[in-house]
Amino acid sequence: MDTWTFGWTLALIGMGGTMLVLWCLSLVVLLLKKIFPYRPDDSASQKG
């Protein structure tokens, strides 16, 4: 594989892949917040 094919492939898939994985993680966090919603007594247990 020549240098520029390597460079552009890694750069484009790298940037796109990083953005995609983090976007998926943001959805995962939103989902977790829906499944395990915050309840006020959580804060008391967190402090403990």
Added chain:
Amino acid sequence: MESAIVSGLQGLFEGVANLGAGHAIMLVIGSLLLYLGISKGYEPLLLVPIGFGAILVNIPLAGLMDNDGFLRFFYDNGVLTEVFPLLIFIGIGAMTDFQPLMENPKIILLGAAGQFGIFLTLLLALAIGFDKLDAVAVAVIGACDGPTAIYVSSKFAPHLLGAVSIAAYSYMSLVPLIQPPIMRLLTTDKERKIVMGIVKQPVSKTTKIVFPVVVTIAASILAPKGTPLIGTLMLGNLLRESGVVARLKSAAENEIANIVTLLLGLSIGATMEADKFLRGETLLVLALGLIAIGLDTAVGVLFGKLMCLMTRGKINPLIGAAGISAFPMAARVVQVEGQKYNKKSYLLMHAMSANAGGQVGSVIAAAVMLSVLKGMGIVGG
């Protein structure tokens, strides 16, 4: 008798006789790193052992990096095996609170944009003439994340480890000087004055516990070659959030992190032997590292502008600069800059979200990079 005395004296002064200009320069560089760490407070936990390691390894005939040298033992078994950076990640995970990120998850995208400097620098390094894997190692300085940079460069370009590590840690501590001019250049006065609303979305304890487990599984499936990086970071975070292993959490963020930081620093310093470090290539690595962090900042701010546009002015683009991994320094820089233009603007919490996103983002970017390299057949399994 006379000849024995002469031989003895020769042995005593052999070190002096073998002291070359390269050794002398490296002794000065090692001392300079000590000065920066001790007097200027630039990442002293790393720069002090690195500086001292650089001094030790440049003492002529001391042989600390010979096959039986004591620094060689730590380097071979801790750095080349990638164990030290991974142990550091457990400590970082134990010290990091991802709550700001979970409160405002869309901001995590700024943590992705803040890594683009890595990939742009890769192209630059290739254009300059670096070998493919050397270019990867240099570009990863843009992760603005010492352990990630060490992990990747020890894997692909161990001969650049000293320069890459010095660049990564020095520039991380110089973030307050590097970022503001770029932030000002890319934003308008009106944008810098935007006041962001308070995001009050508390997170349950269960979410905080499940988060590291789910992130490990999801991110590792998407980028399997990065599992050691993601797994150790999230293991540390699980120790923190589970609340049931206080001793392990304490050990991870104190004893383990401290011991490994010392040995890692010494081992990195030990790679700075005069004949390996005093090359034009080292200067290029340092220059490209600076460019990488500048590009991270620029793309982060530009992505912030895009988010500002899409939210009709609800996001202050300055927080894009916090999408790098230098935590919490980059978030503080954003807060200070925002306050300069609008005293009523409190960007810290938003910037902390972006900064936590940058911490995850740097690890994910490296993981993606490793997986793509494996997919292209550039590196083996």
